[in-house]
Structures are given as structure tokens and as C-alpha cells.
Amino acid sequence: LLNGLECVGKKIEKVRVVFSGAGAAAISTAEHYVRLGVLRENILMADRRGVIYEGRPGEMDPYKAKFANKTKARTIADALVGADVFVGLSAAGAITGEMVAKMAKRPIVFALANPEPEILPEQVRAVRSDAIIATGRSDFPNQVNNVLGFPFIFRGALDVRATQVNEEMKMAATRALAALAKEDVPDSVSRLYGLRSVKFGPEYLIPFAFDPRVLLWVAPAVAWAAVASGVAKEMIDLEHYREQLEARLGRAxxxxxxxxxxxxxxxxxxVFPEGEEPKIIRAARMIVDEGMGSPILLGQRANIERVAAEGHISLRDILIEDPGTSERRDKYADYLWKRRQRKGLSHGEAHQLLFNGNYFGSVMVACGDADALLSGVGMHYPETIRPALQVIGPHPKAEIVSGLYMLVFEKHVIFCGDTTVNIDPTAEQLAQIAYSASRIVETFGITPKIAMLSFSNFGSVRHPEAEKVARAVAILRKRDPALVVDGEMQADTAMDENILRLAYPFSMLKERANVLIFPNLSAGNIAYKLLHHLGGATKIGPILLGMNLPVHVLEQGADVQDIVNMAAVAVIDAQQRASERTDK
Structure with missing residues (x-):
């Protein structure tokens, strides 16, 4: 109701509402509408005998009596003349198109009887193209289903040991659902319903029944309302509580x-070099709303504003920078020229390169005007990483850049590297890849246990490839003796504690590894994709390691939630580097 009225531009205290049905569901809904702001005198309710009106002969129970208003209407057809909202909680065919035709401008029709509604959407459309329609069925837009309420209201109530479900808790659930419908719908949810894009409006007033975010919005709202209204026996930390709820939806x-x-x-x-991409703009909105960063979109302002307007996305608190007209162009061209002048780059060519968002964004990070760069949703990996390597380059201590994926299974998490950059790394490079991986894994609060993989177990096969991995282990141990790392070893050895304990008791690894370092790019790239597709792991990445400043690359075609996830990784990377500078 709240969202429908917003779409038609009507005030809740002025609308006239007609209910078909006067049972427990209708009376409860009507009372809830009153608490939302509908005036009781503006509600007409009809049962099998017709409109419930003041002075109607015969017995009337006290619940119906509360909605016995002064009116000349005696039938549902009479009541609907000039009405703004129809709520059907009765039976199929209760109203006709002729009745709907006589409702007020831009009427709202909630025909909620199941399996057949009081009137079908196509019958409404035939007489009122301006109507907003909801039913109880999943094969029409705006499905109203109690699965959106009861499970999550009870979840919130039980988690704070509420002594009752009071009106404040119901109201909190209502407003949480209304607010969620205005949020950007993840691609994964849209695809679940066979849709490409879903936006708040007449066809989407209420979240989908199987949108997993409903748990994360409704349960905390209900729990906190229980605390605030004094019926909760346990207090909660909302941030920690949301973490617990997310975990219930899956480890990832x-x-x-x-x-x-x-x-x-x-x-x-x-900074997002692909600032005109619709997915990037949607992700930027979510990043601001989460409060985890300040997005900077690169692109032509008019194009970005047009895409945002088409998607009904607010650009509040989102910065826009046009590389073609930016006041920073001269400063950035000087920086880029000085950086690349001995690589054959002229000053004029530096100016031209800055029309490329990846070069402009990389210089922006290098000059301290942004803390991190995230790009790649609409281009191949080399197109994204090459400008960053030329402008920012690898960390002096790392010397090489590598890619890491986090793979989240139901019971454990595995990091795989290098999966994206180095085709045939040397022993020294493998050691560096493993070391860089260990640092980022620690940043996530996980103790790294590293397995250097091969087709050989501790010298069981004498071959240069296996020996290369063994040398990498020795190099890494010398660099950081405290690291838990061993190899060369086969993948099953790394993942099976029994093999480690019984066949190789001397191994530094006593538990299954959580960081897998592959001997070359073919092995790493193939393995992580098989683990994702066949093993059912959720992948997070690629996380770019070894850069001198925070730069991260998106998978081509990444969806909005993937972009938001990688933005969070980029922020944590920037936080860690800032902390290290402060410590120094």
C-alpha cells in the first residue's frame, strides 16, 4: 500500500479504501492500514450481505462494527465508485471490470484471493490502463504472499526471545519490506524470476518471495522493534546480528x-574507470548505502546521469569525473609523462592516454586523489591490468603481480593462486606469489596454511617442474620462517589430513591447506574454475596481489553484487596499506 500510493502520488490519509471480505484477514489488514495512516472513516468493508454500514440490521460482531461507517453504499459495486484502493480478501469473481472502471484515477487493485483472484489483472487492464495491480499469485507482478512476513517476523522475535509479537514489530516488518522494494534488485534475484532488470515502480511494489535479502531486512527490523518496545528478553548488536543472518544464507x-x-x-x-556502465552505477549506489566507500565514476556526466535516471538510481554522494574535461588533466599528464618518458611516451601521447579511464583512474590513485581502483566488468583482463602496471606498477618488494581467488565452500574456504597473471612462474616468483597470498589472507583474519602444488609428493618424482616447486618452498621458508608452508605436494595430499598425518608426518602442514599455490597459470586457472562449477564453491575475486597501490580487477561480465564484494576487498586492501604506513 505504501509503495503503491507513492507510485500514484496519493496521500494515505486521503485515500478511500474498499475491502471485499470481512473475515480475520480482512479485519487485521484494515486495522493495520489504520495504523499506517488510513482514516477509519475512509474504509468501507463488504461481507456476504453487502457493505457493513452504521445501523445495518441484524447482529454484528464487535470487530466488524469498528468498520461500520455512515454511507449510502449497500453493495461492493456502490462502494467502489470513486474509491482509490480495492483490497480483495474474499473469493474469485467478487468484482467486475465494470466496477473497477468507476474507481478513482490511478486506482490500486489488490486482488488477493487464491488461487483465483477477485478479478484477473487482464480484466483490470482492459478497463483501467492506469491501475496498479497486485495478486497472491507468482505468475503476475506484485505477488503478495505471507512468506514475506511470517518466517522473518518469527526469526527476529525468537532471536531476541520476545514475549509477544506486538504491533510495533509488525509495523517494523511492513516498513522494512516497503524500503527493500526501493533498493536495487541483485541480478541473481532477477534471474531467478527469469527477468533481466527489475526496478521499483507499478510492476514491482513488493520484494520477491524468494529474495534472500528479505531475511536481512525484516528480521533485524523486527528484533530491534522488540527491543525498543520492551518485549525482548535479550539485547542484540545489530551489526553482529546481520552477520549471523548472512551466515545462515550460506558461508559465502x-x-x-x-x-x-x-x-x-x-x-x-x-575510482571506477567504467563509470558509464549501468552495473557500475548500481554498485556505486549500493557502496554508498552500505557506507563502505566513496565511489568516483569516470565518464561523461551527461551519460552517467542519463543511465542513472533510466535506472531510477540516485547519484547522491557519488562523485563524477570526466577524464576529457577534468581540471586534473594537465597535472596527470605531467605525472604520466614523467613516469613513462624513458619508455618512449611523449607528453602529447600522455594527454591522449588519459582519455582512457583506466589510465586516468590509475594516475588518480598514484597521485593520492583516490584510494583504490576497480575495473574490468566490460573488458578483457589485460586491458585493465596493463595501464595499472604502467602507471602504478608492482610493489618494489614484490616485483611481480599475481591473481588470487577466494573459493567459499559450505564448510571451508580456500585461496587459489596464481590464477590470472603469470603463465610459467620461476621458483622465485612462486615464492613471491605465495608470500603475497599469505599477506592478503591474514588481512581477512585467516591464518594461512600454504600448500605448494605439483604432480609430485616431496621428491617422489624427479622432474624439473617438481624441483622448481620444492625450491620455491625453500625460498619462502627462508624469507618468512614463521609461515606454515610445505611442498611440493599433490592436491589430494594438501586437502587430506589423513594422508598428511600417515604418509608424511614430517610435513609442516598438519591440517588441510587453505592456500593452494599452483605451479603455472594453466593449472591454477583450470582448477579454480572446476572447483567453482563442479565443486559448488562461491568465488570471490580475482584479488590482484603485489601492486604498489590498491588496484583490483573485475571478472568480465561480473554482476552488481560481485562488484560490491570486490569494492569491499579493495577498501580493506587500502585500509591495510594505510595502517602499515602509519606503523612505519
Missing amino acids: RGIMRGIINRAVRDPKRI
């Missing part, structure tokens, strides 16, 4: 909620 969501919460504690500026 729980992990990402923890990462996002860490990002929120010290937000950073993230």
Missing part, C-alpha cells in the same frame, strides 16, 4: 558481510 554471504562490515569502519575512495 557470511564471509562477505564480515568483509563489508570491516570496510564500513574506515571507508575509502574507489
Whole structure:
């Protein structure tokens, strides 16, 4: 109701509402409408005998009597003349198109009887093209289903040990659902319903029944309302409670909620070279709403504003920078020229390169005008990473850049590297890849246990490839003796504690590894994709390691939630580097 009235531009205290049905559901809904702001005198209710009106002969129970108003209407047809809202909680065919035709301008029709509604949407459309329609069925837009309420109201009530479900808790659930419908709908949810894009409006007033975000919005709202109204026996920390709820939706969501919460504690500026991409704009809105960063969109302002307007996306608190007209162009061209002048780049060519968002964004990070860069949703990996390597380059201590994926299974998390950059790394490079991986894994609050993989177990096969991996282990141990790392070893050895304990008791690894370093890019890239597709792991990445400043690359075609997740990773990377500079 709240969202429908917003769409038609009507005030809740002025609308006239007609109910078909006067049972427990109708009376409860009508009372809830009164609490939302509908005036009781503006509600007409009809049962099998017709309109319930003041002075109607015969017995009337006290619940119906509360809605016995002064009116000349005696039938549902009479009541609907000039009405703004129809709520059907009765039976199929209770009203006709002729009745709907006589309703007020831009009427709202909630025909909620199941399986056949009081009137079908096509019958409404035939007489009122300006109507907003909802039913109880999943094969029409705006499905009203109690599955959106009861499970999550009870979840919130039980988690704070509420002594009752009071009106404040119901109201909190109502407003949480109304607010969620205005949020950007994840691609994964849209695809679940066979839709490409879903936006708040007449065809989408209420969240989908199987949108997993409903749990994360309704349960905390209900729990906090229980606390605020004094019926909760236990207090909750809302941030921690949301983390727990995310974990119930799957380990990957729980992990990402923890990462996002860490990002929120010290937000950073993230520059997006593909600022005109609709997915990037949607992700930027979510980043601002989460409070984890300040997005900077690169692109032509008019194009960005047009895409945002088409998607009904607010650009509040989102910065826009046009590389073609920016006041920073001369400063950035000087920086880029000085950086690349001995690589054959002229000053004029530096100016031209800055029309490329990846070059402009990389210089922006290098000059301290942004804290991190995130790009790649609409281009191949090399197109994204090459400008960053030329402008920012690898960390002096790392010397090489590598890619890491986090793979989240139901019971454990595995990091795989290098999966994206180095085709045939040397022993020294493998050691560096493993070391860089260990640092980022520690940043996520996980103790790294590293397995250097091969087709050989501790010298069982004498071959240069296996020996290369063994040398990498020796190099890494010398660099950081405290690291838990061993190899060369086969993948099953790394993942099976029994093999480690019984066949190789001398191994530094006593538990299954959580960081897998592959001997070459073919092995790493193939393995992580098989684990994702066949093993059912949720992948988070690629996380770019070894850069001198925070730069991260998106998978081509990444969806909006993937972009938000990687933005959180980029923020944490920037936080960690800032902390290290402070310590120094």
C-alpha cells in the first residue's frame, strides 16, 4: 500500500479504501492500514450481505462494527465508485471490470484471493490502463504472499526471545519490506524470476518471495522493534546480528558481510574507470548505502546521469569525473609523462592516454586523489591490468603481480593462486606469489596454511617442474620462517589430513591447506574454475596481489553484487596499506 500510493502520488490519509471480505484477514489488514495512516472513516468493508454500514440490521460482531461507517453504499459495486484502493480478501469473481472502471484515477487493485483472484489483472487492464495491480499469485507482478512476513517476523522475535509479537514489530516488518522494494534488485534475484532488470515502480511494489535479502531486512527490523518496545528478553548488536543472518544464507554471504562490515569502519575512495556502465552505477549506489566507500565514476556526466535516471538510481554522494574535461588533466599528464618518458611516451601521447579511464583512474590513485581502483566488468583482463602496471606498477618488494581467488565452500574456504597473471612462474616468483597470498589472507583474519602444488609428493618424482616447486618452498621458508608452508605436494595430499598425518608426518602442514599455490597459470586457472562449477564453491575475486597501490580487477561480465564484494576487498586492501604506513 505504501509503495503503491507513492507510485500514484496519493496521500494515505486521503485515500478511500474498499475491502471485499470481512473475515480475520480482512479485519487485521484494515486495522493495520489504520495504523499506517488510513482514516477509519475512509474504509468501507463488504461481507456476504453487502457493505457493513452504521445501523445495518441484524447482529454484528464487535470487530466488524469498528468498520461500520455512515454511507449510502449497500453493495461492493456502490462502494467502489470513486474509491482509490480495492483490497480483495474474499473469493474469485467478487468484482467486475465494470466496477473497477468507476474507481478513482490511478486506482490500486489488490486482488488477493487464491488461487483465483477477485478479478484477473487482464480484466483490470482492459478497463483501467492506469491501475496498479497486485495478486497472491507468482505468475503476475506484485505477488503478495505471507512468506514475506511470517518466517522473518518469527526469526527476529525468537532471536531476541520476545514475549509477544506486538504491533510495533509488525509495523517494523511492513516498513522494512516497503524500503527493500526501493533498493536495487541483485541480478541473481532477477534471474531467478527469469527477468533481466527489475526496478521499483507499478510492476514491482513488493520484494520477491524468494529474495534472500528479505531475511536481512525484516528480521533485524523486527528484533530491534522488540527491543525498543520492551518485549525482548535479550539485547542484540545489530551489526553482529546481520552477520549471523548472512551466515545462515550460506558461508559465502557470511564471509562477505564480515568483509563489508570491516570496510564500513574506515571507508575509502574507489575510482571506477567504467563509470558509464549501468552495473557500475548500481554498485556505486549500493557502496554508498552500505557506507563502505566513496565511489568516483569516470565518464561523461551527461551519460552517467542519463543511465542513472533510466535506472531510477540516485547519484547522491557519488562523485563524477570526466577524464576529457577534468581540471586534473594537465597535472596527470605531467605525472604520466614523467613516469613513462624513458619508455618512449611523449607528453602529447600522455594527454591522449588519459582519455582512457583506466589510465586516468590509475594516475588518480598514484597521485593520492583516490584510494583504490576497480575495473574490468566490460573488458578483457589485460586491458585493465596493463595501464595499472604502467602507471602504478608492482610493489618494489614484490616485483611481480599475481591473481588470487577466494573459493567459499559450505564448510571451508580456500585461496587459489596464481590464477590470472603469470603463465610459467620461476621458483622465485612462486615464492613471491605465495608470500603475497599469505599477506592478503591474514588481512581477512585467516591464518594461512600454504600448500605448494605439483604432480609430485616431496621428491617422489624427479622432474624439473617438481624441483622448481620444492625450491620455491625453500625460498619462502627462508624469507618468512614463521609461515606454515610445505611442498611440493599433490592436491589430494594438501586437502587430506589423513594422508598428511600417515604418509608424511614430517610435513609442516598438519591440517588441510587453505592456500593452494599452483605451479603455472594453466593449472591454477583450470582448477579454480572446476572447483567453482563442479565443486559448488562461491568465488570471490580475482584479488590482484603485489601492486604498489590498491588496484583490483573485475571478472568480465561480473554482476552488481560481485562488484560490491570486490569494492569491499579493495577498501580493506587500502585500509591495510594505510595502517602499515602509519606503523612505519
